[in-house]
Amino acid sequence: xxxxxxxxxxxxxxxxxxxxxxxxxxxxxxxxxxxxxxxxxxxxxxxxxxxxxxxxxxxxxxxxxxxxxxxxxxxxxxxxxxxxxxxxxxxxxxxxxxxxxxxxxxxxxxxxxxxxxxxxxxxxxxxxxxxxxxxxxxxxxxxxxxxxxxxxxxxxxxxxxxxxxxxxxxxxxxxxxxxxxxxxxxxxxxxxxxxxxxxxxxxxxxxxxxxxxxxxxxxxxxxxxxxxxxxxxxxxxxxxxxxxxxxxxxxxxxxxxxxxxxxxxxxxxxxxxxxxxxxxxxxxxxxxxxxxxxxxxxxxxxxxxxxxxxxxxxxxxxxxxxxxxxxxxxxxxxxxxxxxxxxxxxxxxxxxxxxxxxxxxxxxxxxxxxxxxxx
Numbered sequence: 066x067x068x069x070x071x072x073x074x075x076x077x078x079x080x081x082x083x084x085x086x087x088x089x090x091x092x093x094x095x096x097x098x099x100x101x102x103x104x105x106x107x108x109x110x111x112x113x114x115x116x117x118x119x120x121x122x123x124x125x126x127x128x129x130x131x132x133x134x135x136x137x138x139x140x141x142x143x144x145x146x147x148x149x150x151x152x153x154x155x156x157x158x159x160x161x162x163x164x165x166x167x168x169x170x171x172x173x174x175x176x177x178x179x180x181x182x183x184x185x186x187x188x189x190x191x192x193x194x195x196x197x198x199x200x201x202x203x204x205x206x207x208x209x210x211x212x213x214x215x216x217x218x219x220x221x222x223x224x225x226x227x228x229x230x231x232x233x234x235x236x237x238x239x240x241x242x243x244x245x246x247x248x249x250x251x252x253x254x255x256x257x258x259x260x261x262x263x264x265x266x267x268x269x270x271x272x273x274x275x276x277x278x279x280x281x282x283x284x285x286x287x288x289x290x291x292x293x294x295x296x297x298x299x300x301x302x303x304x305x306x307x308x309x310x311x312x313x314x315x316x317x318x319x320x321x322x323x324x325x326x327x328x329x330x331x332x333x334x335x336x337x338x339x340x341x342x343x344x345x346x347x348x349x350x351x352x353x354x355x356x357x358x359x360x361x362x363x364x365x366x367x368x369x370x371x372x373x374x375x376x377x378x379x380x381x382x383x384x385x386x387x388x389x390x391x392x393x394x395x396x397x398x399x400x401x402x403x404x405x406x407x408x409x410x411x412x413x414x415x416x417x418x419x420x421x422x423x424x425x426x427x428x429x430x431x432x433x434x435x436x437x438x439x440x
Contacts, residue, residue, distance in 0.1 A: 096153035098164035103141025115369035185291030203416035213246020226284035243289035343434035
């Protein structure tokens with residue numbers, strides 16, 4: 066005898082099954098803190114592009130849980146950064162936080178991350194103190210101590226510079242960290258720092274500092290500052306007839322403003338960086354680069370690549386641990402091994418990135434890959 070269920074009963078079973086799936090699925094919240102306005106608003110826009118593209122590619126887990134991005138503009142300010150972090154962990158109950166961009170703002174968020182046992186991925190905050198002694202803070206960029214050493218080696222060994230000048234921002238944790246690392250390594254190699262001068266963010270006229278540097282006749286200028294002031298310094302140095310090889314950090318040539326304002330004055334400038342679209346790419350990097358160029362009609366930015374990697378790592382940890390177990394999430398993020406990301410292959414050990422660095426050089430108004438340096 067053949068047994069069959071009534072059609073309305075089958076429909077009811079289907080409804081119950083779908084309802085069960087709906088109940089099982091949940092929204093998983095990832096907090097993002099970026100400077101969408103203020104002094105380094107350009108960094109925030111590039112970071113958001115990376116997360117937006119990564120989110121478009123994957124915005125739910127294998128179980129069907131939907132990822133919800135909660136973006137807060139920290140206005141390039143450290144107090145706003147701390148307030149944003151507190152809101153995300155206390156009110157929004159996020160599983161992971163990504164951001165901010167610069168070290169000073171990241172340092173305002175790290176204690177809150179540790180106190181609330183919420184993983185914070187600071188993708189491009191390079192100051193050593195961002196991760197030092199922290200239990201719930203990770204980064205995927207290298208640290209300033211590594212980046213400053215790279216720049217000093219480039220100056221002394223490759224450029225054969227024996228006398229260096231440093232123009233830095235003494236109110237910036239990023240700039241201070243790079244300066245310290247460069248100074249120590251350059252002197253260790255046998256070089257001499259002939260002058261250090263201050264170039265504080267927001268300043269427009271640097272001719273007095275540059276004139277003092279010119280009078281010391283250095284072989285190289287180290288410029289560990291951000292793009293706005295960097296472009297003005299390049300212009301004013303050219304006006305003063307200065308022709309000194311110049312090396313910056315990852316924040317110097319990181320925005321199109323540097324090229325638009327600096328024009329031919331920035332030609333030949335060299336920067337240490339985590340990534341170059343002109344270097345060898347991972348398959349994931351190739352695909353992302355193509356999507357980025359099709360979407361934004363310009364070359365892939367380092368910051369976009371790094372923020373996309375941060376999002377993908379957060380998603381990987383959520384897939385492994387679920388959204389609720391923040392200790393598990395944190396452990397997966399902080400100790401990821403041989404991760405093939407958009408920006409390259411790297412590992413994290415106790416939240417500290419182990420990755421290669423690249424040197425890029427400005428040629429014909431564009432950043433061109435020069436060389437790769439292994440850790």
